[in-house]
Amino acid sequence: MPVPYIDDFRSPAMVRGLLARLHDAAAGLGTPLRVMEVCGTHTMAISRHGIRRAIPDNIELISGPGCPVCVTSNRDIDAFIEMVDAPGAIATTFGDMLRVPGTRTGLAEARGRGADVRIVYSLLDALDIARINRERPVIFFGVGFETTAPTVAASLLQARDEGLSNFYVYCAHKLVPPALEALSTAARLEIDAFLCPGHVSAIIGARAYDPVAAKHGIPCVISGFEPVDILQSLLMLVRQVSSGVAAVETQYSRGVRPDGNPAAMQLMLSVFESSDAEWRGLGNIPESGLAIREEFAAHDAARAFEVDVSWSREPSGCICGQILTGVNKPPDCPLFSRGCTPEHPVGPCMVSSEGTCAAYFQYEIQTAEL
Amino acid sequence: MATIEVGGISRQASLVLLPDAAAGDYVLVHAGFAISLVDKQEALETLQLMSELLAEFEGRPADGEAPTGGA
Numbered sequence: 001m002p003v004p005y006i007d008d009f010r011s012p013a014m015v016r017g018l019l020a021r022l023h024d025a026a027a028g029l030g031t032p033l034r035v036m037e038v039c040g041t042h043t044m045a046i047s048r049h050g051i052r053r054a055i056p057d058n059i060e061l062i063s064g065p066g067c068p069v070c071v072t073s074n075r076d077i078d079a080f081i082e083m084v085d086a087p088g089a090i091a092t093t094f095g096d097m098l099r100v101p102g103t104r105t106g107l108a109e110a111r112g113r114g115a116d117v118r119i120v121y122s123l124l125d126a127l128d129i130a131r132i133n134r135e136r137p138v139i140f141f142g143v144g145f146e147t148t149a150p151t152v153a154a155s156l157l158q159a160r161d162e163g164l165s166n167f168y169v170y171c172a173h174k175l176v177p178p179a180l181e182a183l184s185t186a187a188r189l190e191i192d193a194f195l196c197p198g199h200v201s202a203i204i205g206a207r208a209y210d211p212v213a214a215k216h217g218i219p220c221v222i223s224g225f226e227p228v229d230i231l232q233s234l235l236m237l238v239r240q241v242s243s244g245v246a247a248v249e250t251q252y253s254r255g256v257r258p259d260g261n262p263a264a265m266q267l268m269l270s271v272f273e274s275s276d277a278e279w280r281g282l283g284n285i286p287e288s289g290l291a292i293r294e295e296f297a298a299h300d301a302a303r304a305f306e307v308d309v310s311w312s313r314e315p316s317g318c319i320c321g322q323i324l325t326g327v328n329k330p331p332d333c334p335l336f337s338r339g340c341t342p343e344h345p346v347g348p349c350m351v352s353s354e355g356t357c358a359a360y361f362q363y364e365i366q367t368a369e370l
Numbered sequence: 371m372a373t374i375e376v377g378g379i380s381r382q383a384s385l386v387l388l389p390d391a392a393a394g395d396y397v398l399v400h401a402g403f404a405i406s407l408v409d410k411q412e413a414l415e416t417l418q419l420m421s422e423l424l425a426e427f428e429g430r431p432a433d434g435e436a437p438t439g440g441a
Contacts, residue, residue, distance in 0.1 A: 005413045017424035024427070094401070122402025124384060151403045154386045202398055202406035232420055254413040255398050255406050264387040264405060 009226035018231040019054055025238045026056035033059045034190060035237060036326055038180060039197030040067035040354025041225055047359035049227045059234060062189075062326035063356040065179055065282060066197060068144035069096045070324055070348040070355050073278045075312040076172040077102040080141045082307035083170060084115045090133060092126040093141040095119045096352045099345060103312045123155035130159065130167040139168045139301045147199045149173040149290055150264040153271035156296050168301040171292050174277055176200050177208050178288035184216035189326055193237040195230070196222040198252045203268075205260025209248045217246045224252035271296055280314070280348070281321035318347035323356050330360040337361060374399060 008014065026033070037043060043063045046052055052061055065071045081102050084091040091107065098107045098119060111117040120126045123140065130138040142152045152169055159167040180194060196209055201222045209220040219240035223233035233251040240247060250256050268290075277289020292300040314321065317335055322328040330336045330349070340346040342358055349357040374383045374397065385391050388404040396408035 005410075005417060008417050009413075014420065014424070017427070018420070021424065021427050124382075124402045147400050147405065150387050150405070151384075151401050154384065154403065199398065199400055199405065228420070232416075251416070253416060254409045257406075261387060261406055263389055267387065 006226070009224065009228045011228060014228045015231060018228060018235060022059075022231060022235050022238065023056050025235060025242065026058055028242055029058055029238065031058075033192050033238065033241060034062055034326075035059060035193045035195055035234065036062045036064040036183065036189075036191045037195040037223075038064040038066040038176060038183075039195075039200065040070075040352065041199070042066065042195060042197065042223065042230065043356055043359050044354055045225050045227070045230060047363035049230075050363070051227065051230055052364065055231075055234065059238070061195075062191070063323070063359070064183065064194075064326055065279060065324045067324075067349065067352050067354040067356070068148065068174075069094075069100055069352040070320065071174060071279045071281065072097075072100075072143045072172050072348070073280050073312075074103050074314055075278060075309055076143075076170070077106075078104070078309040078312040079302070079307050080139070080170050080172075081105060081107060081110050082309060083139055083301055083305040084110050084117060086137060086139075086305050088136040089116065090129060090136055090138045091115065091117045091141065092120045092129060092138060093117065094121075094143070096354070097141055097143065099351045100348045101315060101346065101351075103309075103315075123151050127155055127158060127164065127167065130164045131162075134164075134166055137166050137168060137304075139170060139305070142169045142171045142173050145174055145176050145197070145200050146203045146265075146268070147197075149272060150203060150261075150268040153268045156271050156292070156299050157267070159299055160296065165298065168299050168304055169292065170301040171272070171290060172277075173272065173290040174279065175274065175288050175290065177204070177212065178285050179279065179282065180209070180212045180220075181216065182282060182285045182288070183325065184212055184218050186325065191218060191326070192241060193219045193221075195233055195237070196220050196248075198222060198224050198229075198255060201250070201252070201256045201260065203261050203264050205265075206248050206250045206256060206258045208260070213246045213248045219246045220248045222248070222250045222252050222256050224255065279324075281324035315347055320347035320349045320357075323349050330357040333357070337365060372404070374404070 126140045221233040272290035274287045275291035319333045345351040349355040397404040398406040
């Protein structure tokens with residue numbers, strides 16, 4: 001059976017009506033509205049559906065640090081690639097990470113040199129690989145936000161209970177609300193509103209954004225992923241701004257509850273604890289990442305395989321860091337579509353299927369000023 | 371583990387993060403794990419709210435642009 005009412009959330013009549021309503025509401029805005037979306041899936045949906053070109057000129061959509069692969073620092077990528085060289089090691093990763101270049105090399109090149117790097121769709125697959133290869137270390141590259149972290153936590157619990165002592169996780173997970181707070185206080189960005197991620201919010205709940213709205217006075221709307229969802233969410237944000245309100249609203253109420261998924265949160269926090277984390281583009285943000293708790297130390301790749309990546313640095317010429325914070329748009333980068341394309345990516349924003357540069361390259365290049 | 375249907379294809383998904391899910395529920399699945407229930411009633415209410423909003427804007431009765439409310 002199809003997902004209920006999904007066609008209605010893609011209805012052209014509904015989209016036309018919402019666009020007309022949005023143009024009407026935005027006409028009353030005093031100053032242009034800068035809305036940051038903080039979810040790679042939103043970035044892709046906005047580009048794919050041509051939303052950027054259809055909405056009023058005085059609403060600017062800025063892509064934030066919502067792509068898991070993109071926000072992973074080169075230091076973490078380099079460290080994971082170094083671990084792959086451990087004798088007999090099997091590296092497991094989500095597919096997006098394979099082609100992201102590190103400082104010296106990427107995972108794809110490491111595989112070309114003979115390293116055993118395997119793409120998995122789910123942590124369940126990584127566990128299966130560990131079961132089949134009990135004598136070899138199987139290391140999973142844990143990147144992503146609160147949507148993915150509980151699935152990694154569940155796999156670590158499973159590995160412990162099964163006695164899969166050869167299963168390790170290199171943990172580079174990040175938390176969304178601390179990043180939003182950091183972005184809120186970055187004066188040069190002047191973000192007026194946040195379009196908050198749908199799936200992260202399904203886990204953390206709408207209340208997790210309360211500090212962003214209450215403390216920083218920035219309106220937040222949690223949005224679904226269909227065109228109708230995104231346009232309605234923008235309309236809700238315009239209405240908040242017009243009436244001088246900063247609150248957290250949930251447009252994606254069919255998937256997100258005020259308290260999120262408490263079972264998943266509890267499981268995540270039983271395995272991980274919050275820690276400082278280094279974000280590409282944003283630098284170090286206190287308490288914005290997850291680290292593996294002491295009781296799971298035996299499965300922590302960072303503890304088991306010590307590597308030196310003091311030589312790690314960001315790619316030269318690539319402005320991915322500025323793209324991720326919304327300071328620049330992809331066409332501002334001298335490499336965009338010239339030295340850097342999805343076939344030959346220089347930085348992660350062009351590699352990932354959720355990356356801002358990839359979204360612009362695929363869907364918006366005809367309107368980009370090249 | 372549960373059997374789920376995605377676009378007509380049967381797949382397996384873990385319910386460890388969503389222990390209350392029952393047969394027949396719609397769920398959001400991320401990387402092989404069900405993470406949230408999709409609430410049909412909430413979906414309907416969102417659509418209803420939107421069609422009322424649009425009808426009000428266009429000065430027509432609320433059922434003028436009503437969604438088809440398909441399966």
